[in-house]
Amino acid sequence: MNTKHFLHLFVWMIALGLLLAGCQTAEPTPTAVPPTKTPAPTLTHQAMPVNTAVPTTTATATLEPTAVPTDQPSPTPTQTPTPLPRDVRAALDLVADGFVSPVALADAGDGRLFIVDQIGVVYVLDSAGSRLPQPLIDVRSRMVDIDENYDERGLLGIALHPDFAENGRFFLYYSAPLRPNAPGDWDHTAVISEFAISADDPNRADLASERVILQVDEPQTNHNGGQLAFGPDGYLYIGLGDGGNANDIGTGHPPEGNGQARDNLLGTIVRLDVGAAASLGVASSPNAAPYSIPADNPFVGQAGLPEIYAYGFRNPFRFSFDLAGDGALYVGDVGQDYIEEIDRVVKGGNYGWPVREATTCFNKTAVTQPLETCATQSAYGDTFLDPVLEYRRDFGRSVIGGYVYRGAALPELYGRYLFVDWVSNNEIGSNQIYYADILPPEAGLWELVPVPLTRPDGSALPSFYTLSFGQDAGGEMYVLTADYYNPVGSSGKVYKIVPAP
Numbered sequence: 001m002n003t004k005h006f007l008h009l010f011v012w013m014i015a016l017g018l019l020l021a022g023c024q025t026a027e028p029t030p031t032a033v034p035p036t037k038t039p040a041p042t043l044t045h046q047a048m049p050v051n052t053a054v055p056t057t058t059a060t061a062t063l064e065p066t067a068v069p070t071d072q073p074s075p076t077p078t079q080t081p082t083p084l085p086r087d088v089r090a091a092l093d094l095v096a097d098g099f100v101s102p103v104a105l106a107d108a109g110d111g112r113l114f115i116v117d118q119i120g121v122v123y124v125l126d127s128a129g130s131r132l133p134q135p136l137i138d139v140r141s142r143m144v145d146i147d148e149n150y151d152e153r154g155l156l157g158i159a160l161h162p163d164f165a166e167n168g169r170f171f172l173y174y175s176a177p178l179r180p181n182a183p184g185d186w187d188h189t190a191v192i193s194e195f196a197i198s199a200d201d202p203n204r205a206d207l208a209s210e211r212v213i214l215q216v217d218e219p220q221t222n223h224n225g226g227q228l229a230f231g232p233d234g235y236l237y238i239g240l241g242d243g244g245n246a247n248d249i250g251t252g253h254p255p256e257g258n259g260q261a262r263d264n265l266l267g268t269i270v271r272l273d274v275g276a277a278a279s280l281g282v283a284s285s286p287n288a289a290p291y292s293i294p295a296d297n298p299f300v301g302q303a304g305l306p307e308i309y310a311y312g313f314r315n316p317f318r319f320s321f322d323l324a325g326d327g328a329l330y331v332g333d334v335g336q337d338y339i340e341e342i343d344r345v346v347k348g349g350n351y352g353w354p355v356r357e358a359t360t361c362f363n364k365t366a367v368t369q370p371l372e373t374c375a376t377q378s379a380y381g382d383t384f385l386d387p388v389l390e391y392r393r394d395f396g397r398s399v400i401g402g403y404v405y406r407g408a409a410l411p412e413l414y415g416r417y418l419f420v421d422w423v424s425n426n427e428i429g430s431n432q433i434y435y436a437d438i439l440p441p442e443a444g445l446w447e448l449v450p451v452p453l454t455r456p457d458g459s460a461l462p463s464f465y466t467l468s469f470g471q472d473a474g475g476e477m478y479v480l481t482a483d484y485y486n487p488v489g490s491s492g493k494v495y496k497i498v499p500a501p
Helices: 001-026
Strands: 092-098 102-107 113-117 120-124 155-160 169-177 188-197 206-220 227-232 236-240 267-271 308-311 316-323 329-333 339-345 389-392 401-403 419-421 430-436 451-453 465-471 476-481 492-497
Touching: 092 113, 092 339, 092 476, 102 155, 102 492, 113 155, 113 476, 113 492, 120 155, 155 236, 169 206, 169 227, 169 236, 206 267, 206 316, 227 316, 236 316, 316 401, 329 401, 339 401, 339 419, 401 465, 419 465
Parallel strands: 092 451, 102 465, 155 227
Antiparallel strands: 092 492, 102 113, 113 120, 155 169, 169 188, 188 206, 227 236, 236 267, 267 308, 316 329, 329 339, 339 389, 401 419, 419 430, 430 451, 465 476, 476 492
């Protein structure tokens, strides 16, 4: 073979190899086989337009490392960082008290904190930590009546628009009476609405400015989710539980469970573009859509509602983004009676409920005795994804998803994921939190490590029920607690996590 022919053959072989490599890395689109199910009343919301525009809030760009020129010597390798200590202690410094059931916190970006009380009120803490006499907003007149014996309904979430300082827009999740077109034997309607800060007072919101974004009918009182958060992409994410009851069965639950149904929004993380919606009070028409569908939502043009970002959840009560890190989305999904889980959520992911619970096979007839085997894929053909962390009831009862710590006060916790459980292993109030080191996927499940807590002076803390976590603009974290598991009294407190003495 002459040189010319050899070069032609060599080039042809390289091109063929690149073509085959590209074919191997492309992921085949699974065939969607919708399961048999009864009509889902949650589909009564009108179809929204798909938004092909770039999000109105620009996502933070990821910088690529600068390549080292081949004709220059390689730089001296960076030394391996000193490992963080395993044993960590912290203290809780009381910021404010006198709440009933504080369940969410938002940083206004100017020194103020907004505290959400489950009973239907959002309070303002000024930069000194003092609670203002008038609330930011009171939506009790629009909510269901809260059962003081125990209730998972109420005002459950808040999210400030990324441009809140300029536009005064914020969003609330609350439980409203059942809307007229919902099934008559269901319990309530979850409402996600937008409100605006008053033009006359930055510490008051205009109740009349309410613009309903989304309504989802709920068959039972429990498993409501309730978290709202804006992601690094500028879109609004909403956590919705499976509709309640137990085991994802009963009235309002199809045979496969709401967790595995893609024709309703129960048991999902929803992702909406609310930045493209018209500003409050200046909508171009009364029928202007309150949101649009991000064009890259995973089920646009496929079987399932296009609002869904991920599904297969039981009760994703609290989740967060690592906004100062890689932007990862971490969800605490509350378990039935056997095991709790933290999920790293990806677009289109299916986290298994009620076929699986964490890494176990869920047994609807004996929930504390997992099945030996179960399906590994949904009826739509997608593979169930494992959690990054799980724990049994020897640590707690209901996981409360937290945040990756990005503050400066506790360097020994920097970059670690902090979370908590509602109660202790004996189902009474506790007084500790947990951390886990974030591991690469191939490293397996993360390890849960307790962080004992004291007061800032070293004295013991009383036991309490941990209701939620919060994080301020500086990455510091807060614990929201109450002395009672039911929404009564005025024992609710907001603590800041600070160094132990």
